[in-house]
Amino acid sequence: MNAPTVHDDTWLMLPWLVNGQLAGAERARAEEHVGGCAECARELAAQRRLAALLTSPERVSYAPGPSLRKLLDRIDGDPPEARPASPAPPAAAAVGASWRPPGLAWAATFLVATGLGLLLATTYRWSHPAYSTYTSPARPGSAVLHIALDRALPLGQVEEVLRHAGARIVEGPDGSGVLGVAPVATGGSAPVRLQELAGRLAADPRVRWIEPLPAAAPPRPGP
Amino acid sequence: MAEPTYRGAALVAREVDLIGRIAAGDRRAFEELYHLYHRRLARFLTRLTRRYDIAEEVINDTFYVVWRKAGAFRGESQPSTWILGIAYRKARSAFRSSARLPQENLDAAPEPLTHETPASTEELRDWLGQALAQLPLEQRMAVELCYELGYSCEEIAAIMNCPVNTVKTRLFHARGKLQRLLPQLARPHSGGDGSPRP
Numbered sequence: 001m002n003a004p005t006v007h008d009d010t011w012l013m014l015p016w017l018v019n020g021q022l023a024g025a026e027r028a029r030a031e032e033h034v035g036g037c038a039e040c041a042r043e044l045a046a047q048r049r050l051a052a053l054l055t056s057p058e059r060v061s062y063a064p065g066p067s068l069r070k071l072l073d074r075i076d077g078d079p080p081e082a083r084p085a086s087p088a089p090p091a092a093a094a095v096g097a098s099w100r101p102p103g104l105a106w107a108a109t110f111l112v113a114t115g116l117g118l119l120l121a122t123t124y125r126w127s128h129p130a131y132s133t134y135t136s137p138a139r140p141g142s143a144v145l146h147i148a149l150d151r152a153l154p155l156g157q158v159e160e161v162l163r164h165a166g167a168r169i170v171e172g173p174d175g176s177g178v179l180g181v182a183p184v185a186t187g188g189s190a191p192v193r194l195q196e197l198a199g200r201l202a203a204d205p206r207v208r209w210i211e212p213l214p215a216a217a218p219p220r221p222g223p
Numbered sequence: 224m225a226e227p228t229y230r231g232a233a234l235v236a237r238e239v240d241l242i243g244r245i246a247a248g249d250r251r252a253f254e255e256l257y258h259l260y261h262r263r264l265a266r267f268l269t270r271l272t273r274r275y276d277i278a279e280e281v282i283n284d285t286f287y288v289v290w291r292k293a294g295a296f297r298g299e300s301q302p303s304t305w306i307l308g309i310a311y312r313k314a315r316s317a318f319r320s321s322a323r324l325p326q327e328n329l330d331a332a333p334e335p336l337t338h339e340t341p342a343s344t345e346e347l348r349d350w351l352g353q354a355l356a357q358l359p360l361e362q363r364m365a366v367e368l369c370y371e372l373g374y375s376c377e378e379i380a381a382i383m384n385c386p387v388n389t390v391k392t393r394l395f396h397a398r399g400k401l402q403r404l405l406p407q408l409a410r411p412h413s414g415g416d417g418s419p420r421p
Binding site: 047 | 395
């Protein structure tokens, strides 16, 4: 049986054994202890389940656009309600144009109405963020495939996975570790199609999740 | 320290460059950094606050500070540690100054949320959200930073501005409470190979 301090130290460090941050001698010591301690082994398994739950890809993709616009307005010191609406100039022109020929007044009124319509449409769109999900099939014609790799994978292995599949990173990784990849030409040959790329990546066990594509090529289920 | 993973290594240089450009007033760099962090922070803060609107508020408060203080970033920590540290302080303020959130009953001994076996991983994930909500904020933060975002003990200590041993203690207590609240976590999922399904 191990000395209590080794057990206690290992027990405290299990979270970082799980998330891959424990390295070198500390990792070796912890793994050696866990190998011979049923209590720590059970706890490690439970913590791995906890981590898997917390890191599994979300179905909802957040739309940051409206929030960013609010923040930029705040930075400019110009909150939306205090800002002149974009169609304001035509409105002002319409008010002051009562003496002008009727044709011009009608044109101004038309501009005001159009401007207000656009403003309302924009406001409605901003208040209804367009949510999309990674598990929804990719848009037809999309040239990017979203994937998630094992989070603890060293950089060298990530490069190897992508090189082997004939892919390059074009987006991300985002907060969930999801990468956008696109096919590249390998060895002088033409780039593979997205379906084929998905198939190649699905064959690699280090790839934990692949975005569903509209046609066949069923990706591996999520991690 | 573990070997840098793609998640860490690929982003640090890019983020340091973005922060430098933000310090010079580059609006485009600011927008890029915002997009880079939004999803990570939204998921993390929504789980922390259980309110997306408050999470959005905290994200914007955080990036307002980033915009104003980018020039003070000296690279002594990683950009993500700096930004998460700001987010942590903003989230804590939002929690403590607001009566909008349900208050945790910190004194009550935790009882299991349920003795049932989850029908799906989705259900288990939902129960986990409820269990996390019953932890004190600092413990919840430590859990999210460690298991979800994958930070080292030292990084979490820097983000939460506390000693390393405090981080270990917070996680120790958090794990104990989670096990009492959700004993199902200690058992492999009945529907799969031992690891939760998506």
